[in-house]
Amino acid sequence: MANIIDGKKISQEIKDELKAEVASLAEQGKKCALAVIQVGNDPASSVYVGNKKKACAYIGIQSVSYELPEETSEEELLDLIERLNQDAKVHGILCQLPLPKHIDEDRVIQAISPKKDVDGFHPQNVGALVIGQPGFVSCTPAGIIQLLKRNKIAIAGKHCVVIGRSNIVGKPMALLMLRENATVTVCHSRTQNLKEICREADILIVAIGKPRYIGADYVKEGAVVIDVGIHRNESNKLCGDVAYDEVEPKASYITPVPGGVGPMTIAMLMHNCVEAMKRES
Ligand code: NAP
Helix, strand or coil: CEEEEEEEEHHHHHHHHHHHHHHHHHHHHCCCCEEEECCCCCHHHHHHHHHHHHHHHHHHCCCEEEEECCCCCHHHHHHHHHHHHHCCCEEEECCCCCCCCCHHHHHHHHHHHHHHHHCCCCHHHHHHHHCCCCCCCCCCHHHHHHHHHCCCCCCCEEEEEEECCCCCCCCHHHHHHHHHCCCCECCCCCCCCCHHHHCCCCEEEEECCCCCEECCCHHHHHHHHHCCCCCCCCCCCEEEEEHHHHHCCCCCCCCCCCCCHHHHHHHHHHHHHHHHHHHCC
């Protein structure tokens, strides 16, 4: 039976550590603020934005909301971002994705000052990660590193297989595991012999975006399995990219869905906000 990696508990630990840090910074007169921009009212985005604001309130970070109508033009959004870039009281800028189709997401990501890019999506921060320099790291992969470390799971020298090469999960995940001295293999939709490669993994990180795709036959006995996927099944229950019931008996450690990787993303976003303020002050 696998040890269950409790993302809810670890994310709470991180939020409590940040809350204490923010309180002590406030005593020195330093206040942290995050600008949260949402364009349109996509219901899923509203839930994510709401959860981010709740986490800010818990930790003591001021969140400043910008709820813009769906028809906001790209120029209007870029103008707002530029004003926030210049505003010394704002330490982090978060623009909830996806944006309406008429807005170029890449332009928006690149408009946010790298110093306030708490999502870690700006090319300058991505480049810093590649060459091992300080910068902001994408929150979901950064959260996975915390899950591994806080469970005292050895990474150095282990073979880590990452399935998925998206800019927000797969690629930064692979780079972070490399930085932690794992031997890393990245798989994607054109990978041949996926099952065989996965069976060689000591640490298998699955960010494939397909419900219950990874069954027990993809997993080596005793492997650590991290499931990034989030889906709703036919009965409206949450499930991941991994067939949890099949894989759990074979794994040494596994993340459940929900309650594994999911809660870590917001915790690491809060971490990045506090970091942004500390770097600026
Ligand atoms: P994505 O952009 O759709 O990327 C999926 C990746 O999986 C792509 O690189 C794709 O390869 C690869 N892939 C697809 N089918 C495959 C197959 N049959 N065999 C091998 N590789 C395959 O997704 P994402 O944004 O990285 O997210 C992945 C999952 O994580 C989704 O379920 C998403 O909802 C979830 N997610 C969760 C969190 C969280 O906070 N827990 C955060 C972000 C994402 P190609 O590049 O060749 O197309």
